[in-house]
Amino acid sequence: DGGITQSPKYLFRKEGQNVTLSCEQNLNHDAMYWYRQDPGQGLRLIYYSQIVNDFQKGDIAEGYSVSREKKESFPLTVTSAQKNPTAFYLCASSVGQGADEQYFGPGTRLTVT
Amino acid sequence: SQQGEEDPQALSIQEGENATMNCSYKTSINNLQWYRQNSGRGLVHLILIRSNEREKHSGRLRVTLDTSKKSSSLLITASRAADTASYFCATFVQYGNKLVFGAGTILRVKS
Numbered sequence: 001d002g003g004i005t006q007s008p009k010y011l012f013r014k015e016g017q018n019v020t021l022s023c024e025q026n027l028n029h030d031a032m033y034w035y036r037q038d039p040g041q042g043l044r045l046i047y048y049s050q051i052v053n054d055f056q057k058g059d060i061a062e063g064y065s066v067s068r069e070k071k072e073s074f075p076l077t078v079t080s081a082q083k084n085p086t087a088f089y090l091c092a093s094s095v096g097q098g099a100d101e102q103y104f105g106p107g108t109r110l111t112v113t
Numbered sequence: 114s115q116q117g118e119e120d121p122q123a124l125s126i127q128e129g130e131n132a133t134m135n136c137s138y139k140t141s142i143n144n145l146q147w148y149r150q151n152s153g154r155g156l157v158h159l160i161l162i163r164s165n166e167r168e169k170h171s172g173r174l175r176v177t178l179d180t181s182k183k184s185s186s187l188l189i190t191a192s193r194a195a196d197t198a199s200y201f202c203a204t205f206v207q208y209g210n211k212l213v214f215g216a217g218t219i220l221r222v223k224s
Contacts, residue, residue, distance in 0.1 A: 004155075006155075035214075040216065041216055041217075042117075042201060042214035042215050042216045042217055043156075043201070043214040044214075045211055045212075048211065058211065088153075090155055090156065092155075092156075097210060099143050099144055099205045101146060101158040101161055102156075102158065102212065103158070104148075104155035104156040104157070105155050106154055106155045107153070107154065107155050109153075
C-alpha cells in the first residue's frame with residue numbers, strides 16, 4: 001500500500017524530555033511537512049522540506065527540530081524547549097512544493113505531563 | 114489571524130439535505146484546496162481549484178471560487194451520515210510557498 005505512516009498513534013512523555021515522532025512515506029514525494037493541530041483550530045506549519053538534506057522553518061518552529069536524511073523519512077523532535085507540546089501532530093507530503101495537494105498521515109497525539 | 118476563515122464554525126443537518134460551507138481569505142492566492150478530517154484522523158484532500166477557475170465538481174462536491182470577493186464555497190449535495198467530519202479550506206498564497214489552513218467547519222449529518 002502506498003501512503004504515509006506515522007508512529008506511534010499515541011505518545012506520553014514527562015515534561016523536560018525530548019521526544020521524536022516518526023513519519024515515513026512511500027509515495028516518492030519530494031516535499032514533506034509537519035503540522036501541529038490544537039483543539040478547535042486549523043493546522044499550523046512547523047517545518048517543511050522540499051528535498052533531501054534541506055528543510056525550512058514554518059510558522060511555529062521554536063522548540064522543534066527535524067532532519068531529512070532520506071527521501072522517505074522526515075522525523076520531528078519535540079524538545080524540552082517547546083513550552084506547550086501537548087497537541088495532535090500531522091505529517092504530510094506532496095509531489096512538489098506548496099501548490100500541490102498534500103497527502104496526510106494518520107497523526108500522532110502527544111501528551112506531555 | 115489566519116489567511117482562511119471558514120463559516121459557519123459548525124453545521125448540523127439531516128441526511129439528504131445539502132451542506133454549504135464558506136471560506137474567506139485575505140491575500141492573492143495561487144489555488145484553494147478543501148480537505149476533510151474525521152475525528153482524530155489525518156486530513157483527506159477533496160478538491161483543488163486554481164485562481165483562474167470559477168467552479169469545479171467532484172462527485173457530490175461542488176466548489177466555487179470568487180477571487181474578486183476573496184471567497185470560496187463548498188457544497189455537499191444529498192449529504193450522508195458518513196459526511197460527518199470537519200472541513201478545512203487551505204490557500205496557497207502567491208509567493209508564500211506554503212498552504213495556510215483555516216480553523217474549519219464541523220459538519221454533523223443526522224440520520
